[in-house]
Amino acid sequence: MSMRDTPRTPLRTSAAGSRIPSPSRTSQIGSISTAQQKRRYTSSPPSKRAVSSTFAAEKRNTIHSRIPQSSSSNGLSAPTSGSSSSSANLTKFYKSNILELNELQETLYRKKSILDAKNDEYDGYKQKQQEIQIKWDKVAAEKKRVENELHMKQNELQRCKQSSIEKKRILEQGHALQIRELEAKNQSEINRMRNEFDSKIEKLKHDKIKEFETKRNDLLDQVEGKKNSILMNDTILADMKREIDNKYIGLKEEWLNNFQADWTKQVEINEKTSQDISTMQTKLDNELNPEIEELTKKLAESKERFEKLQATLDDRTDETKELVAKIDEKEKQISDSKLKSEELSKDIQSIKDKLKIVDNELIKEETVRRTLHNELQELRGNIRVYCRLRPPLPSEDQDTSNLNVEKFDDSNGTQTIDVHKQGYGGSSNNQQTSHFKFDKIFDTDDTNYDVFNEVGQLVQSALDGYNVCIFAYGQTGSGKTYTMLNPKDGIIPLTITHIFDWTENLKERGWCYSITCQFIEIYNENIVDLLRNRNGNDDTESITTTRHDIRHNMDTQRTTITNITTCKLDSEATVHSVLQRASKLRSTATTKSNEHSSRSHSIFIVHLRGENSKTGEMSEGTLNLIDLAGSERINSSQVTGERLRETQHINKSLSCLGDVIHALNDNSVSKRHIPFRNSKLTYLLQNSLTGNSKTLMFVNISSASNHLNETLNSLRFASKVNATKMQKGL
Numbered sequence: 001m002s003m004r005d006t007p008r009t010p011l012r013t014s015a016a017g018s019r020i021p022s023p024s025r026t027s028q029i030g031s032i033s034t035a036q037q038k039r040r041y042t043s044s045p046p047s048k049r050a051v052s053s054t055f056a057a058e059k060r061n062t063i064h065s066r067i068p069q070s071s072s073s074n075g076l077s078a079p080t081s082g083s084s085s086s087s088a089n090l091t092k093f094y095k096s097n098i099l100e101l102n103e104l105q106e107t108l109y110r111k112k113s114i115l116d117a118k119n120d121e122y123d124g125y126k127q128k129q130q131e132i133q134i135k136w137d138k139v140a141a142e143k144k145r146v147e148n149e150l151h152m153k154q155n156e157l158q159r160c161k162q163s164s165i166e167k168k169r170i171l172e173q174g175h176a177l178q179i180r181e182l183e184a185k186n187q188s189e190i191n192r193m194r195n196e197f198d199s200k201i202e203k204l205k206h207d208k209i210k211e212f213e214t215k216r217n218d219l220l221d222q223v224e225g226k227k228n229s230i231l232m233n234d235t236i237l238a239d240m241k242r243e244i245d246n247k248y249i250g251l252k253e254e255w256l257n258n259f260q261a262d263w264t265k266q267v268e269i270n271e272k273t274s275q276d277i278s279t280m281q282t283k284l285d286n287e288l289n290p291e292i293e294e295l296t297k298k299l300a301e302s303k304e305r306f307e308k309l310q311a312t313l314d315d316r317t318d319e320t321k322e323l324v325a326k327i328d329e330k331e332k333q334i335s336d337s338k339l340k341s342e343e344l345s346k347d348i349q350s351i352k353d354k355l356k357i358v359d360n361e362l363i364k365e366e367t368v369r370r371t372l373h374n375e376l377q378e379l380r381g382n383i384r385v386y387c388r389l390r391p392p393l394p395s396e397d398q399d400t401s402n403l404n405v406e407k408f409d410d411s412n413g414t415q416t417i418d419v420h421k422q423g424y425g426g427s428s429n430n431q432q433t434s435h436f437k438f439d440k441i442f443d444t445d446d447t448n449y450d451v452f453n454e455v456g457q458l459v460q461s462a463l464d465g466y467n468v469c470i471f472a473y474g475q476t477g478s479g480k481t482y483t484m485l486n487p488k489d490g491i492i493p494l495t496i497t498h499i500f501d502w503t504e505n506l507k508e509r510g511w512c513y514s515i516t517c518q519f520i521e522i523y524n525e526n527i528v529d530l531l532r533n534r535n536g537n538d539d540t541e542s543i544t545t546t547r548h549d550i551r552h553n554m555d556t557q558r559t560t561i562t563n564i565t566t567c568k569l570d571s572e573a574t575v576h577s578v579l580q581r582a583s584k585l586r587s588t589a590t591t592k593s594n595e596h597s598s599r600s601h602s603i604f605i606v607h608l609r610g611e612n613s614k615t616g617e618m619s620e621g622t623l624n625l626i627d628l629a630g631s632e633r634i635n636s637s638q639v640t641g642e643r644l645r646e647t648q649h650i651n652k653s654l655s656c657l658g659d660v661i662h663a664l665n666d667n668s669v670s671k672r673h674i675p676f677r678n679s680k681l682t683y684l685l686q687n688s689l690t691g692n693s694k695t696l697m698f699v700n701i702s703s704a705s706n707h708l709n710e711t712l713n714s715l716r717f718a719s720k721v722n723a724t725k726m727q728k729g730l
């Protein structure tokens, strides 16, 4: 029961109305019978919860029950007799009881004050939690902003990287061009050398021609000289002839002949020289001219090539100049980018540092949150009982007026359901009304999501490393399976989905969780593995032959079951397939044993193991989600055989569950023995019911009037559980 919403203790002065009446005011009331007095002392004292919730009513009842109502019922004289002895008895009775009643009232006030103090403490915690929540939201928003900033910077860095790659590519292209340019340069060098060679050849050719021309000119000069000398000789000869003619006509003939002979000789020499000259001229023309022509042609070609190369070279030089300018520009851009990149790296580093601080803050906040969450849960009570009404099915009586659910009042913290039942003869005068108080009551129009909103906090506790048990108790068909396992929105599917969401969020605070599950049922005190591998000849017989033992490790407070299948839950798909596997096995058993599912307890066990890589913290919690067997009372004398066995086992295990919770509430040292071993169910859940564990019981009831008796039985059982509190440190 939540302390949060317990009504405040009234001031003592204002409690006058509830004080015990003085003997004088009640002097007309008869004295208590000895039998009643005896019963009062021998009955066990009411639990603390019962005292707090029903004290006023009890007090009234006690007083009225002790006052004789008629002389025929207790043998005392009627108040109208006015006898002094009965008045004296009455006075004596009140004197002896008023002290005790006042003491009780005193005790009640004390307890209520403690309750108020706890209530205030709880409000303080609530305030603190709200502040932390606001701080948390701020930190989360700051983190988101910083992450966005980081994201943008990373994008910018990425762009810079891409532009660097582009520049590198362009530079590489430039290098390739340079290589080609060098090749062109080498080519031009070759060409230059070739030109030099050509010009040398040209010069040589020129020199040779010059030399030959000089030689020819010399020879021509010689010929001219010879011609001149011949001409001179002719003149001399003519002179001599004339002299001879004149002087020596006789000798003329002889000298002329001689001279003619000489002259013929000279002519021959001249002819020979002329022949030599023409031979040389021919030789010059035949041999050197083709070579010169060839060389001239080559020279022209080379010139042409040279001009072309020169033009290309000019183009390349211009291109190279442009490239060099571009390279310079790019290099400048690269150095700018490098500077920017360094600045970005610094920014990123500072953001990372900030993120680290934020992370550390978050981790610290998480630890505080866990402590506060647990304190809050403890303040709300380690045992909670919720009631859930299911609407009448179409086939059932639609009249639900027997049940009346009080509106939930947040400041009250509890909710009451009134059950009206006709007395003997069906007369409305004989109607009896029973009141049952629970931490919360879900009416017929509340959905599974409304239910999960309340359960979620306990799932969070399991993630924080506590053991949690959630039971669904009620008669067959009251909605236990609908509450626990409805495929879309039952507690089990919603729990797992939320666990995935929460563990994902906790990752950024350094927490990494491994989630495993087992799904078993307890049928006739035998454990059946609902996740075992099915094979073709699998039948109910082979199921029950596999032995499963429960082992408790007292050091680690962990419980294991031998030969049981454990499945890793890493995605919603695996959860779906695990639940389908289990439901298939259950439905197979249902066809073989009538209404098997309502005759067995099914337990979905989720192990949540978390490790925080940043703080080194570890947490290990177990969440047990239990769909109990139908609780309807079947008289053992009405059934036989297998059904009788089932009934005995169910009755035994459910009453054992009640006993265990009762025993846990008993602080008396002599009664510290908790009868966990009396049933498989309680023995299995031993570690999850003791210590700092949290327990939630749903009592599922049908609102249909034809189920009223079973509804009352279920509500009575649940009220008994609700009147207990978990004993710590067992």
Ligand SMILES: Nc1ncnc2c1ncn2[C@@H]1O[C@H](COP(=O)(O)OP(=O)(O)OP(=O)(O)O)[C@@H](O)[C@H]1O
Pocket (backbone or CB within 6 Å): 389, 390, 391, 393, 444, 474, 475, 476, 477, 478, 479, 480, 481, 482, 483, 597, 598, 599, 629, 630, 700
């Ligand atoms: N809150 C609800 N709203 C609507 N229908 C419901 C609700 N609770 C239960 N039902 C319907 O009532 C019927 C019986 O419910 P369910 O099978 O969950 O009961 P049960 O207690 O688990 O029975 P059993 O013990 O046989 O497993 C089902 O048809 C279910 O759909």
